[in-house]
Amino acid sequence: MIRLSIPLRQALSRLSxxxxxxxxxxxxxxxxxxxxxxERARIVLADVLAPFYAAFAEPAxxxxxxxxxxxxxxxLREENARLREENERLRRWQxxxxxxxxxxxxxxxxxxxxxxxxxxxxxxxxxxxxxxxxARAVLVAVPPDVTLRRGQIALDExxxxxxxxxxxxxxxxVLLATDINSRIPVTLEGSRARAIMVGTNGPRPRLxxxxxxxxxxxxxxxVTSAEGVSFPAGLxxxxxxxxxxxxxxxxxxxxxxxxxxxxxxxxxxxxxxxxEAIARPEPRSRR
Amino acid sequence: xxxxxxxxxxxxxxxEAIARSLxxxxxxxxxxxxxxxxxxxxxxxxxxxxxxxxxxxVFRPGAMPAAAVFLLGLLQDLLSLAPLGTGVLTLxxxxxxxxxxxRVLARQSFLAVWICFCGFxxxxxxxxxxxxxxxxLSLPPPAPMLYQAALTAGLYPAFAFLLGRLQAMMLRAxxxx
Numbered sequence: 001m002i003r004l005s006i007p008l009r010q011a012l013s014r015l016s017x018x019x020x021x022x023x024x025x026x027x028x029x030x031x032x033x034x035x036x037x038x039e040r041a042r043i044v045l046a047d048v049l050a051p052f053y054a055a056f057a058e059p060a061x062x063x064x065x066x067x068x069x070x071x072x073x074x075x076l077r078e079e080n081a082r083l084r085e086e087n088e089r090l091r092r093w094q095x096x097x098x099x100x101x102x103x104x105x106x107x108x109x110x111x112x113x114x115x116x117x118x119x120x121x122x123x124x125x126x127x128x129x130x131x132x133x134x135a136r137a138v139l140v141a142v143p144p145d146v147t148l149r150r151g152q153i154a155l156d157e158x159x160x161x162x163x164x165x166x167x168x169x170x171x172x173x174v175l176l177a178t179d180i181n182s183r184i185p186v187t188l189e190g191s192r193a194r195a196i197m198v199g200t201n202g203p204r205p206r207l208x209x210x211x212x213x214x215x216x217x218x219x220x221x222x223v224t225s226a227e228g229v230s231f232p233a234g235l236x237x238x239x240x241x242x243x244x245x246x247x248x249x250x251x252x253x254x255x256x257x258x259x260x261x262x263x264x265x266x267x268x269x270x271x272x273x274x275x276e277a278i279a280r281p282e283p284r285s286r287r
Numbered sequence: 288x289x290x291x292x293x294x295x296x297x298x299x300x301x302x303e304a305i306a307r308s309l310x311x312x313x314x315x316x317x318x319x320x321x322x323x324x325x326x327x328x329x330x331x332x333x334x335x336x337x338x339x340x341x342x343x344x345v346f347r348p349g350a351m352p353a354a355a356v357f358l359l360g361l362l363q364d365l366l367s368l369a370p371l372g373t374g375v376l377t378l379x380x381x382x383x384x385x386x387x388x389x390r391v392l393a394r395q396s397f398l399a400v401w402i403c404f405c406g407f408x409x410x411x412x413x414x415x416x417x418x419x420x421x422x423x424l425s426l427p428p429p430a431p432m433l434y435q436a437a438l439t440a441g442l443y444p445a446f447a448f449l450l451g452r453l454q455a456m457m458l459r460a461x462x463x464x
Contacts, residue, residue: 016352016353016354017353017379017382017383017386019353020353020354020356020357020379021376021379021380021383023357023375024357024360024372024375024376024379025372025376026372027361027371027372027375028370028371028372028373028375028376028418028422029372030371030372031364031370031371031372031422032370032371032422037371038364038365038370038371041365041371042365042368045362045365045366049320049323052320053324056321056324060324
Protein backbone atom coordinates (compact mmCIF):
# COMPACT_ATOMS: atom_id res chain seq x y z
CA MET A 1 0.00 0.00 0.00
CA ILE A 2 1.19 3.47 -0.79
CA ARG A 3 1.32 5.54 2.30
CA LEU A 4 -0.11 9.01 1.77
CA SER A 5 -0.47 11.91 4.13
CA ILE A 6 -3.92 12.32 5.61
CA PRO A 7 -4.77 15.68 3.96
CA LEU A 8 -3.75 14.33 0.59
CA ARG A 9 -5.91 11.27 1.07
CA GLN A 10 -8.88 13.39 2.08
CA ALA A 11 -8.41 15.59 -0.94
CA LEU A 12 -8.23 12.52 -3.17
CA SER A 13 -11.43 11.08 -1.74
CA ARG A 14 -13.18 14.39 -2.20
CA LEU A 15 -11.92 14.57 -5.76
CA SER A 16 -12.85 11.05 -6.73
CA UNK A 17 -16.54 11.74 -7.34
CA UNK A 18 -16.06 14.73 -9.67
CA UNK A 19 -13.31 12.79 -11.37
CA UNK A 20 -15.59 9.84 -11.93
CA UNK A 21 -18.39 12.07 -13.21
CA UNK A 22 -15.95 13.54 -15.67
CA UNK A 23 -14.97 10.02 -16.64
CA UNK A 24 -18.64 9.21 -17.16
CA UNK A 25 -18.97 12.08 -19.60
CA UNK A 26 -15.80 10.81 -21.25
CA UNK A 27 -17.36 7.38 -21.56
CA UNK A 28 -20.46 8.88 -23.12
CA UNK A 29 -18.41 10.75 -25.67
CA UNK A 30 -16.34 7.66 -26.36
CA UNK A 31 -19.45 5.55 -26.82
CA UNK A 32 -20.89 8.21 -29.13
CA UNK A 33 -17.69 8.57 -31.14
CA UNK A 34 -17.02 4.85 -31.58
CA UNK A 35 -20.28 2.90 -31.56
CA UNK A 36 -18.46 -0.31 -32.35
CA UNK A 37 -16.58 -0.07 -29.05
CA UNK A 38 -19.70 -0.66 -26.98
CA GLU A 39 -20.72 -3.54 -29.24
CA ARG A 40 -17.33 -5.19 -28.88
CA ALA A 41 -17.37 -4.73 -25.11
CA ARG A 42 -20.86 -6.24 -24.96
CA ILE A 43 -19.78 -9.26 -26.98
CA VAL A 44 -16.77 -9.82 -24.69
CA LEU A 45 -19.03 -9.54 -21.67
CA ALA A 46 -21.56 -11.92 -23.19
CA ASP A 47 -18.77 -14.43 -23.88
CA VAL A 48 -17.69 -14.25 -20.27
CA LEU A 49 -21.23 -14.59 -18.93
CA ALA A 50 -22.43 -17.32 -21.30
CA PRO A 51 -21.27 -20.30 -19.16
CA PHE A 52 -22.85 -18.67 -16.12
CA TYR A 53 -26.18 -18.30 -17.88
CA ALA A 54 -25.94 -21.83 -19.24
CA ALA A 55 -25.54 -23.13 -15.69
CA PHE A 56 -28.51 -21.06 -14.59
CA ALA A 57 -30.75 -21.96 -17.50
CA GLU A 58 -31.88 -25.31 -16.14
CA PRO A 59 -33.14 -24.16 -12.71
CA ALA A 60 -34.60 -21.05 -14.33
CA UNK A 61 -36.55 -23.24 -16.72
CA UNK A 62 -37.80 -25.34 -13.82
CA UNK A 63 -38.98 -22.23 -11.99
CA UNK A 64 -40.68 -20.93 -15.10
CA UNK A 65 -42.42 -24.27 -15.56
CA UNK A 66 -43.77 -24.11 -12.01
CA UNK A 67 -44.95 -20.55 -12.55
CA UNK A 68 -46.63 -21.53 -15.80
CA UNK A 69 -48.36 -24.40 -14.05
CA UNK A 70 -49.74 -22.21 -11.26
CA UNK A 71 -52.88 -21.02 -13.09
CA UNK A 72 -53.50 -24.61 -14.08
CA UNK A 73 -53.30 -25.64 -10.44
CA UNK A 74 -55.78 -22.93 -9.56
CA UNK A 75 -58.41 -24.24 -11.95
CA LEU A 76 -57.66 -27.81 -11.01
CA ARG A 77 -60.57 -27.95 -8.58
CA GLU A 78 -63.03 -26.73 -11.15
CA GLU A 79 -61.58 -29.10 -13.72
CA ASN A 80 -61.87 -31.96 -11.27
CA ALA A 81 -65.53 -31.25 -10.64
CA ARG A 82 -66.18 -31.05 -14.35
CA LEU A 83 -64.38 -34.32 -14.98
CA ARG A 84 -66.24 -36.04 -12.17
CA GLU A 85 -69.53 -34.91 -13.64
CA GLU A 86 -68.46 -36.04 -17.09
CA ASN A 87 -67.33 -39.35 -15.68
CA GLU A 88 -70.74 -39.79 -14.11
CA ARG A 89 -72.41 -39.07 -17.42
CA LEU A 90 -70.12 -41.48 -19.27
CA ARG A 91 -70.82 -44.13 -16.67
CA ARG A 92 -74.51 -43.78 -17.38
CA TRP A 93 -73.79 -44.10 -21.08
CA GLN A 94 -71.68 -47.13 -20.43
CA UNK A 95 -74.51 -48.68 -18.46
CA UNK A 96 -76.88 -47.91 -21.32
CA UNK A 97 -74.46 -49.44 -23.82
CA UNK A 98 -74.03 -52.59 -21.74
CA UNK A 99 -77.78 -52.92 -21.37
CA UNK A 100 -78.26 -52.48 -25.10
CA UNK A 101 -75.52 -54.97 -25.84
CA UNK A 102 -77.08 -57.62 -23.65
CA UNK A 103 -80.49 -56.88 -25.09
CA UNK A 104 -79.03 -57.15 -28.57
CA UNK A 105 -77.47 -60.50 -27.75
CA UNK A 106 -80.77 -61.71 -26.35
CA UNK A 107 -82.69 -60.68 -29.43
CA UNK A 108 -80.13 -62.25 -31.72
CA UNK A 109 -80.42 -65.52 -29.91
CA UNK A 110 -84.16 -65.42 -30.33
CA UNK A 111 -83.93 -64.58 -34.04
CA UNK A 112 -81.29 -67.20 -34.89
CA UNK A 113 -79.27 -64.35 -36.37
CA UNK A 114 -76.29 -65.44 -38.45
CA UNK A 115 -73.33 -63.34 -37.33
CA UNK A 116 -71.13 -61.72 -39.94
CA UNK A 117 -67.71 -63.23 -40.14
CA UNK A 118 -64.84 -60.91 -39.39
CA UNK A 119 -63.54 -59.52 -42.65
CA UNK A 120 -59.93 -60.13 -43.61
CA UNK A 121 -57.77 -57.20 -44.51
CA UNK A 122 -54.28 -56.22 -45.48
CA UNK A 123 -52.61 -53.00 -44.51
CA UNK A 124 -50.71 -51.33 -47.33
CA UNK A 125 -48.64 -48.21 -47.61
CA UNK A 126 -49.71 -45.41 -49.93
CA UNK A 127 -46.78 -44.67 -52.23
CA UNK A 128 -48.12 -42.13 -54.67
CA UNK A 129 -51.24 -40.14 -55.28
CA UNK A 130 -50.87 -39.27 -58.93
CA UNK A 131 -51.02 -41.04 -62.25
CA UNK A 132 -53.62 -43.29 -63.77
CA UNK A 133 -56.77 -42.21 -65.52
CA UNK A 134 -58.47 -40.93 -62.38
CA ALA A 135 -57.90 -37.51 -60.95
CA ARG A 136 -58.29 -38.68 -57.36
CA ALA A 137 -56.63 -42.04 -56.90
CA VAL A 138 -53.71 -43.40 -54.92
CA LEU A 139 -51.25 -46.16 -55.60
CA VAL A 140 -50.59 -48.56 -52.74
CA ALA A 141 -47.62 -50.88 -52.54
CA VAL A 142 -48.34 -54.50 -51.65
CA PRO A 143 -45.90 -57.37 -51.23
CA PRO A 144 -46.01 -59.88 -54.11
CA ASP A 145 -47.32 -62.74 -51.96
CA VAL A 146 -50.46 -60.79 -51.10
CA THR A 147 -53.24 -61.21 -53.61
CA LEU A 148 -55.69 -58.38 -53.94
CA ARG A 149 -58.94 -58.29 -55.81
CA ARG A 150 -60.63 -55.52 -57.67
CA GLY A 151 -63.56 -54.22 -55.69
CA GLN A 152 -61.85 -54.46 -52.34
CA ILE A 153 -62.59 -51.61 -50.02
CA ALA A 154 -59.98 -49.25 -48.61
CA LEU A 155 -60.37 -47.62 -45.20
CA ASP A 156 -57.97 -45.51 -43.26
CA GLU A 157 -58.01 -45.37 -39.47
CA UNK A 158 -61.07 -43.09 -39.52
CA UNK A 159 -63.33 -44.14 -42.30
CA UNK A 160 -64.06 -44.96 -45.92
CA UNK A 161 -61.37 -44.08 -48.46
CA UNK A 162 -62.27 -45.75 -51.74
CA UNK A 163 -62.25 -48.95 -53.81
CA UNK A 164 -59.50 -50.90 -55.48
CA UNK A 165 -59.87 -50.47 -59.22
CA UNK A 166 -56.68 -51.89 -60.68
CA UNK A 167 -54.46 -54.59 -59.28
CA UNK A 168 -50.88 -55.29 -60.30
CA UNK A 169 -48.31 -57.70 -58.92
CA UNK A 170 -46.83 -55.33 -56.40
CA UNK A 171 -49.25 -52.47 -56.38
CA UNK A 172 -52.89 -51.60 -56.57
CA UNK A 173 -54.75 -48.43 -57.42
CA VAL A 174 -57.47 -47.18 -55.14
CA LEU A 175 -60.14 -44.87 -56.55
CA LEU A 176 -60.86 -42.32 -53.85
CA ALA A 177 -64.37 -41.31 -52.87
CA THR A 178 -63.65 -37.75 -53.97
CA ASP A 179 -62.96 -38.65 -57.61
CA ILE A 180 -65.52 -37.48 -60.10
CA ASN A 181 -66.07 -41.09 -61.20
CA SER A 182 -66.85 -42.31 -57.72
CA ARG A 183 -70.45 -43.29 -56.85
CA ILE A 184 -70.95 -44.73 -53.41
CA PRO A 185 -74.30 -45.91 -52.06
CA VAL A 186 -74.74 -44.54 -48.57
CA THR A 187 -77.28 -44.65 -45.78
CA LEU A 188 -78.19 -41.67 -43.64
CA GLU A 189 -77.71 -43.10 -40.20
CA GLY A 190 -80.53 -41.20 -38.50
CA SER A 191 -83.34 -41.59 -41.02
CA ARG A 192 -82.05 -44.80 -42.68
CA ALA A 193 -82.70 -43.14 -46.03
CA ARG A 194 -80.53 -44.18 -48.96
CA ALA A 195 -78.54 -41.79 -51.11
CA ILE A 196 -75.66 -41.76 -53.56
CA MET A 197 -72.43 -39.98 -52.73
CA VAL A 198 -70.97 -38.50 -55.89
CA GLY A 199 -67.37 -37.36 -56.14
CA THR A 200 -66.61 -33.94 -57.59
CA ASN A 201 -62.79 -33.99 -57.64
CA GLY A 202 -63.10 -31.44 -54.85
CA PRO A 203 -62.48 -32.17 -51.19
CA ARG A 204 -66.17 -32.82 -50.41
CA PRO A 205 -68.31 -35.21 -52.44
CA ARG A 206 -71.97 -34.39 -52.91
CA LEU A 207 -75.10 -36.26 -51.98
CA UNK A 208 -77.60 -37.06 -54.68
CA UNK A 209 -80.70 -39.18 -55.23
CA UNK A 210 -81.77 -39.41 -51.62
CA UNK A 211 -85.09 -40.94 -50.82
CA UNK A 212 -87.91 -38.55 -51.44
CA UNK A 213 -89.18 -36.76 -48.36
CA UNK A 214 -86.12 -37.36 -46.19
CA UNK A 215 -83.92 -34.38 -46.54
CA UNK A 216 -80.39 -35.08 -45.23
CA UNK A 217 -79.97 -33.16 -41.99
CA UNK A 218 -76.91 -31.06 -41.27
CA UNK A 219 -74.38 -33.07 -39.24
CA UNK A 220 -76.07 -36.42 -39.87
CA UNK A 221 -73.70 -39.38 -40.03
CA UNK A 222 -73.37 -41.34 -43.25
CA VAL A 223 -72.46 -45.00 -43.49
CA THR A 224 -72.12 -47.24 -46.50
CA SER A 225 -75.17 -49.04 -47.74
CA ALA A 226 -75.23 -52.65 -48.84
CA GLU A 227 -77.36 -51.80 -51.82
CA GLY A 228 -75.73 -52.79 -55.09
CA VAL A 229 -73.82 -55.58 -53.30
CA SER A 230 -70.58 -53.66 -53.62
CA PHE A 231 -70.21 -52.62 -50.02
CA PRO A 232 -71.10 -54.06 -46.67
CA ALA A 233 -73.51 -51.96 -44.67
CA GLY A 234 -72.35 -49.69 -41.93
CA LEU A 235 -68.82 -48.59 -42.80
CA UNK A 236 -68.33 -45.00 -41.53
CA UNK A 237 -68.15 -42.48 -44.37
CA UNK A 238 -68.68 -38.94 -43.09
CA UNK A 239 -71.19 -36.35 -41.98
CA UNK A 240 -73.62 -34.24 -44.02
CA UNK A 241 -72.79 -30.60 -44.44
CA UNK A 242 -74.98 -28.19 -46.38
CA UNK A 243 -72.80 -25.85 -48.41
CA UNK A 244 -73.53 -22.15 -48.71
CA UNK A 245 -75.04 -22.65 -52.14
CA UNK A 246 -77.54 -25.15 -50.71
CA UNK A 247 -75.92 -28.37 -51.87
CA UNK A 248 -75.64 -31.28 -49.43
CA UNK A 249 -72.00 -32.22 -49.20
CA UNK A 250 -70.19 -34.90 -47.26
CA UNK A 251 -67.42 -34.10 -44.83
CA UNK A 252 -65.46 -37.35 -45.02
CA UNK A 253 -64.07 -38.93 -41.89
CA UNK A 254 -61.03 -40.20 -43.79
CA UNK A 255 -58.28 -37.71 -44.40
CA UNK A 256 -57.82 -38.26 -48.10
CA UNK A 257 -55.25 -35.53 -48.52
CA UNK A 258 -52.97 -37.12 -45.95
CA UNK A 259 -53.17 -40.83 -46.59
CA UNK A 260 -50.21 -42.80 -45.30
CA UNK A 261 -51.52 -46.29 -44.79
CA UNK A 262 -54.80 -47.84 -45.84
CA UNK A 263 -56.46 -51.10 -44.85
CA UNK A 264 -57.77 -53.07 -47.81
CA UNK A 265 -60.76 -55.15 -46.72
CA UNK A 266 -62.03 -58.13 -48.57
CA UNK A 267 -65.70 -58.56 -47.78
CA UNK A 268 -66.11 -61.10 -50.54
CA UNK A 269 -68.43 -58.83 -52.46
CA UNK A 270 -68.47 -58.38 -56.19
CA UNK A 271 -71.12 -55.96 -57.27
CA UNK A 272 -70.40 -53.52 -60.01
CA UNK A 273 -66.72 -53.59 -60.91
CA UNK A 274 -64.81 -51.21 -63.13
CA UNK A 275 -63.83 -52.53 -66.54
CA GLU A 276 -60.77 -54.77 -66.65
CA ALA A 277 -58.46 -52.59 -68.64
CA ILE A 278 -58.75 -49.00 -69.58
CA ALA A 279 -57.11 -48.03 -72.81
CA ARG A 280 -55.10 -44.95 -72.20
CA PRO A 281 -54.36 -42.74 -75.19
CA GLU A 282 -50.66 -42.44 -75.83
CA PRO A 283 -49.49 -38.86 -75.46
CA ARG A 284 -48.74 -37.55 -78.90
CA SER A 285 -45.20 -36.32 -79.31
CA ARG A 286 -45.10 -32.67 -80.18
CA ARG A 287 -42.61 -31.54 -82.73
CA UNK B 288 -11.59 1.31 23.51
CA UNK B 289 -9.67 4.40 24.52
CA UNK B 290 -6.13 3.72 25.66
CA UNK B 291 -5.84 0.27 24.23
CA UNK B 292 -3.48 -0.30 21.36
CA UNK B 293 -5.06 -1.41 18.15
CA UNK B 294 -3.89 -4.91 17.25
CA UNK B 295 -1.59 -4.95 14.25
CA UNK B 296 -3.54 -6.03 11.19
CA UNK B 297 -2.57 -9.57 10.31
CA UNK B 298 -2.84 -10.99 6.82
CA UNK B 299 -6.08 -12.83 7.50
CA UNK B 300 -7.66 -9.78 9.05
CA UNK B 301 -6.62 -7.62 6.14
CA UNK B 302 -8.06 -10.12 3.64
CA GLU B 303 -11.27 -10.11 5.61
CA ALA B 304 -11.44 -6.32 5.59
CA ILE B 305 -10.88 -6.25 1.85
CA ALA B 306 -13.56 -8.90 1.35
CA ARG B 307 -15.95 -6.89 3.47
CA SER B 308 -15.36 -3.76 1.44
CA LEU B 309 -15.70 -5.64 -1.84
CA UNK B 310 -18.76 -7.67 -0.90
CA UNK B 311 -21.41 -5.00 -1.61
CA UNK B 312 -20.06 -4.26 -5.08
CA UNK B 313 -19.78 -7.93 -5.94
CA UNK B 314 -23.29 -8.48 -4.68
CA UNK B 315 -24.58 -5.69 -6.90
CA UNK B 316 -22.71 -7.09 -9.89
CA UNK B 317 -24.10 -10.56 -9.27
CA UNK B 318 -27.65 -9.22 -8.95
CA UNK B 319 -27.24 -7.35 -12.23
CA UNK B 320 -25.93 -10.40 -14.06
CA UNK B 321 -28.81 -12.51 -12.76
CA UNK B 322 -31.30 -9.79 -13.66
CA UNK B 323 -29.86 -9.54 -17.16
CA UNK B 324 -30.33 -13.27 -17.59
CA UNK B 325 -33.27 -14.81 -19.35
CA UNK B 326 -35.90 -13.06 -17.22
CA UNK B 327 -37.26 -11.11 -20.15
CA UNK B 328 -37.65 -7.85 -18.23
CA UNK B 329 -35.35 -5.23 -19.72
CA UNK B 330 -35.81 -2.65 -16.93
CA UNK B 331 -34.75 -5.12 -14.26
CA UNK B 332 -31.01 -4.43 -14.49
CA UNK B 333 -31.15 -0.73 -13.54
CA UNK B 334 -33.95 -1.54 -11.10
CA UNK B 335 -31.76 -3.90 -9.05
CA UNK B 336 -28.70 -1.64 -9.23
CA UNK B 337 -29.98 1.69 -7.97
CA UNK B 338 -31.49 0.50 -4.64
CA UNK B 339 -28.28 -1.26 -3.68
CA UNK B 340 -25.99 1.59 -4.70
CA UNK B 341 -28.10 4.11 -2.81
CA UNK B 342 -28.41 1.86 0.21
CA UNK B 343 -24.68 1.31 0.54
CA UNK B 344 -23.92 4.97 -0.19
CA VAL B 345 -26.18 5.97 2.68
CA PHE B 346 -25.40 3.30 5.23
CA ARG B 347 -21.84 2.25 4.44
CA PRO B 348 -20.17 4.71 2.09
CA GLY B 349 -16.80 3.08 2.61
CA ALA B 350 -18.01 -0.02 0.81
CA MET B 351 -19.30 1.89 -2.21
CA PRO B 352 -16.56 4.20 -3.47
CA ALA B 353 -17.09 6.31 -6.58
CA ALA B 354 -14.81 4.07 -8.61
CA ALA B 355 -16.94 1.03 -7.80
CA VAL B 356 -20.06 2.98 -8.75
CA PHE B 357 -18.40 3.88 -12.04
CA LEU B 358 -17.60 0.24 -12.80
CA LEU B 359 -21.08 -0.91 -11.81
CA GLY B 360 -22.59 1.76 -14.04
CA LEU B 361 -20.44 0.58 -16.91
CA LEU B 362 -21.57 -3.01 -16.31
CA GLN B 363 -25.17 -1.82 -16.20
CA ASP B 364 -24.83 0.00 -19.52
CA LEU B 365 -23.26 -3.04 -21.13
CA LEU B 366 -25.91 -5.41 -19.76
CA SER B 367 -28.95 -3.25 -20.39
CA LEU B 368 -27.96 -2.17 -23.93
CA ALA B 369 -28.30 1.49 -22.93
CA PRO B 370 -26.08 4.10 -24.60
CA LEU B 371 -22.66 3.82 -23.00
CA GLY B 372 -22.18 6.23 -20.09
CA THR B 373 -25.80 7.10 -19.31
CA GLY B 374 -26.07 4.53 -16.53
CA VAL B 375 -22.66 5.53 -15.20
CA LEU B 376 -23.62 9.15 -14.89
CA THR B 377 -27.05 8.39 -13.41
CA LEU B 378 -25.59 6.12 -10.75
CA UNK B 379 -22.79 8.57 -9.93
CA UNK B 380 -25.25 11.43 -9.47
CA UNK B 381 -27.46 9.27 -7.24
CA UNK B 382 -24.39 8.15 -5.30
CA UNK B 383 -23.19 11.73 -4.85
CA UNK B 384 -26.58 12.92 -3.62
CA UNK B 385 -26.90 9.96 -1.26
CA UNK B 386 -23.43 10.63 0.17
CA UNK B 387 -24.28 14.29 0.66
CA UNK B 388 -27.56 13.59 2.45
CA UNK B 389 -26.49 10.48 4.29
CA ARG B 390 -26.22 12.13 7.70
CA VAL B 391 -29.91 13.08 7.46
CA LEU B 392 -31.10 9.93 5.71
CA ALA B 393 -29.37 7.38 7.95
CA ARG B 394 -31.34 8.59 10.95
CA GLN B 395 -34.78 8.44 9.34
CA SER B 396 -37.27 5.60 9.64
CA PHE B 397 -37.49 3.00 6.90
CA LEU B 398 -40.64 4.53 5.44
CA ALA B 399 -39.08 7.98 5.16
CA VAL B 400 -36.03 6.54 3.46
CA TRP B 401 -38.24 4.63 1.06
CA ILE B 402 -40.25 7.71 0.14
CA CYS B 403 -37.01 9.58 -0.37
CA PHE B 404 -35.75 6.69 -2.49
CA CYS B 405 -38.85 6.95 -4.68
CA GLY B 406 -37.62 10.45 -5.51
CA PHE B 407 -34.23 8.97 -6.31
CA UNK B 408 -35.76 6.37 -8.60
CA UNK B 409 -37.86 8.93 -10.46
CA UNK B 410 -34.94 11.32 -10.76
CA UNK B 411 -32.59 8.59 -11.97
CA UNK B 412 -35.10 7.39 -14.55
CA UNK B 413 -35.69 10.95 -15.73
CA UNK B 414 -31.96 11.61 -15.96
CA UNK B 415 -31.44 8.38 -17.87
CA UNK B 416 -34.29 9.35 -20.21
CA UNK B 417 -32.81 12.80 -20.75
CA UNK B 418 -29.34 11.43 -21.46
CA UNK B 419 -30.70 8.81 -23.85
CA UNK B 420 -32.65 11.50 -25.67
CA UNK B 421 -29.54 13.66 -25.84
CA UNK B 422 -27.35 10.83 -27.08
CA UNK B 423 -29.74 9.74 -29.80
CA LEU B 424 -31.06 13.26 -30.53
CA SER B 425 -34.64 12.01 -30.51
CA LEU B 426 -37.36 11.60 -27.90
CA PRO B 427 -37.86 7.97 -26.85
CA PRO B 428 -41.34 7.05 -25.55
CA PRO B 429 -41.65 8.06 -21.89
CA ALA B 430 -43.67 5.02 -20.70
CA PRO B 431 -40.66 2.69 -20.15
CA MET B 432 -39.01 5.39 -18.01
CA LEU B 433 -42.00 5.55 -15.64
CA TYR B 434 -42.22 1.79 -15.61
CA GLN B 435 -38.56 1.54 -14.68
CA ALA B 436 -38.92 4.14 -11.93
CA ALA B 437 -41.87 2.25 -10.47
CA LEU B 438 -40.02 -1.05 -10.65
CA THR B 439 -36.95 0.44 -8.98
CA ALA B 440 -38.96 2.02 -6.19
CA GLY B 441 -40.92 -1.17 -5.70
CA LEU B 442 -37.81 -3.31 -5.42
CA TYR B 443 -36.23 -1.09 -2.75
CA PRO B 444 -37.93 -2.63 0.35
CA ALA B 445 -36.79 -6.14 -0.57
CA PHE B 446 -33.21 -4.99 -1.07
CA ALA B 447 -33.31 -2.81 2.03
CA PHE B 448 -34.41 -5.81 4.09
CA LEU B 449 -31.70 -8.09 2.70
CA LEU B 450 -28.93 -5.52 2.78
CA GLY B 451 -29.97 -4.36 6.24
CA ARG B 452 -29.40 -7.92 7.46
CA LEU B 453 -26.03 -7.97 5.70
CA GLN B 454 -25.09 -4.62 7.19
CA ALA B 455 -25.98 -5.80 10.69
CA MET B 456 -23.89 -8.92 10.18
CA MET B 457 -20.92 -6.88 9.01
CA LEU B 458 -21.27 -4.53 11.98
CA ARG B 459 -21.26 -7.49 14.34
CA ALA B 460 -18.18 -8.90 12.66
CA UNK B 461 -16.41 -5.56 13.00
CA UNK B 462 -17.30 -5.30 16.68
CA UNK B 463 -15.94 -8.77 17.31
CA UNK B 464 -12.51 -7.65 16.09
